[in-house]
Amino acid sequence: MEILVCVKRVPDTAENEFELNSEGNDLDRDDLVYSVNEWDNYAVEEAIQIVDRVGGSVTVATVGDEESEEILRREMAMGANNGVLLSDDAFEGSDGKGVAAILKSEIDSGNYDLIMTGAQADEGAAQVGGMLAAMLDVPYASLVNKIEVVDDKKLKVGREIEGGNQEMSEIELPCVLSIQTGINEPRYVGIRGIRKVAKLEIPVKGASDLGLDEGSVGNAGAKVKRVDYFVPDLGEGAEMLEGSTDEIIEQLIEKLKAKGGL
Amino acid sequence: MAEIYAYIPHSSGVADDTALEFPVAAGKIEPGASVTAIVTGSGADLDKVAESLTSAYKEVIKIDNEALAYPNAEIIRKVLCNIVPKGAIFLAANDTFGMDLAPGLSIKLDAAFAADVVDFEGIDGGSTLKLVRQELGGAVSTHVTCDISSGAVITIRPGVFAPAEEAEKAAGGSVTDKSGEAGDLSVKRRFLEIVEAEAGDVDITKSDVLVSVGRGIEGEENIEIAEELAEAMNAVVSCSRPIVDAKWLEKSRQVGTSGQTVKPKVYMAMGISGSFQHLGGLKGNPFIVAVNKNPKAPIFQVADVGIVEDILEFMPELTEKIKEL
């Protein structure tokens, strides 16, 4: 099975305290720690496991700047066979549709049976997989938490729905699946693993390599645009308990007693 | 005036809560705008839902077909391409069905797409819809513009557009049967069955007090710190999703939209950031205590009491003090 997994480099929500810049319209990006989008690691792990069972290859692709190469290398250290970086100044400011269009032109140049994405990334939009499927005119399933290869024409997949229930379906290949966390346990990648793939060639492709009209992607083609970032004023919020840890605990115990917690 | 349509999820003849939220959202897109409800399904259940919607919607479109008995987004997307007029604004809920349906629909309708919208701020110049979203797990919000000149597909976050009062039940609407316009319903993804989530060793929905741990617990070996606190409080340990993904606790202990819905009296959120999928499982207005080492964690916006501390140090001390009582 030839599998392409779309991955993204994102600010790590577990490692950062997000602050706005001095103009108050963007994140202060100077000291942000970036990593692979959490959902994408599950997608790459699943792709590797499928190829281990039925043969084939795994390609990881990302739309991003040159720094995104590091995450492709990380996923290759996990076991992906190939990586491709889709990068061009003209891609900047793309909305979800723009990103999907860029990925589609890369997918068209290959011969893939299965395309995977993470269920969502940093923007929480969960959009690229479904858009890709519609552009490629192939079936789609989102939030997939189980994949069984039935034969070379179809898969049996589980989607995680409300309450943790699982919706089982049969889906024809080629198709696009967005992968939910928990489907597997992504393997650990150490420094040594990354070193092993440090010299592998990762091709970089821009708009002209992909045959893309520059006006159709990037800021020029985007119908949906982020104007600014802000921290909402949500009224009072929590009563913050302050003082030494002992003092805080004393206050907390009183409150818990009053509210039936103790 | 914007032409707005909303897809209404339902099960067993009852419309989802979001049915009352779309008209509120539409009013924020454009004051006075009316919304047409679209329901798909089959038989008596569908008729019942369609009829019930006429109290909140002037126009209800129903599409009845046996192939629509189970809401397979792949089929419903095809139907909607024949029902939603070009240039309209189409609303769906940002739930697991909406996530399956909506992004692809925007491509098929050649419309703009905005996901998980939490607020609308009107339309500028006839074609620029201003809206609000969140990014990075709710850590920051963003203002977004959406060019609706060739229509838009928009998913709204469930719950945020809930009507303040019991909605005025007087739309006096009518149901139009458009089953004949559904078109070709053949798809390449066939629904097989629902596998229900397994019950676990404890039922977290039965406990009045939950000590809930998130990624801040940092390692499996630390779960016992939470168990000791729970024991001292006569409470039960629950958790956020990453703890289940890592297999440190059973799925039945997960609070959230893809886990359990709980209604405790007291909820101790320990090292949980406060994503909307997590909070979606927390009902009944509990007293929320949040302990987080990040003073900007979104959980502090919804908690009653907030404490900025390292849970790995704070929980054992709290346990000791409670034991001394």
Ligand SMILES: Cc1cc2nc3c(=O)[nH]c(=O)nc-3n(C[C@H](O)[C@H](O)[C@H](O)COP(=O)(O)OP(=O)(O)OC[C@H]3O[C@@H](n4cnc5c(N)ncnc54)[C@H](O)[C@@H]3O)c2cc1C
């Ligand atoms: C379709 C879908 C369904 C989902 N369903 C659910 C669901 O049902 N339930 C659910 O929980 N999630 C669900 N999620 C995932 C959700 O989006 C979040 O990723 C998740 O809730 C984050 O969990 P968390 O708060 O534990 O982790 P994080 O967001 O990583 O937060 C960890 C917090 O711990 C704090 N912290 C770290 N170390 C310490 C320490 N030593 N002391 C104190 N604080 C510390 C950090 O400051 C941070 O605020 C779903 C996602 C999707 C896409």
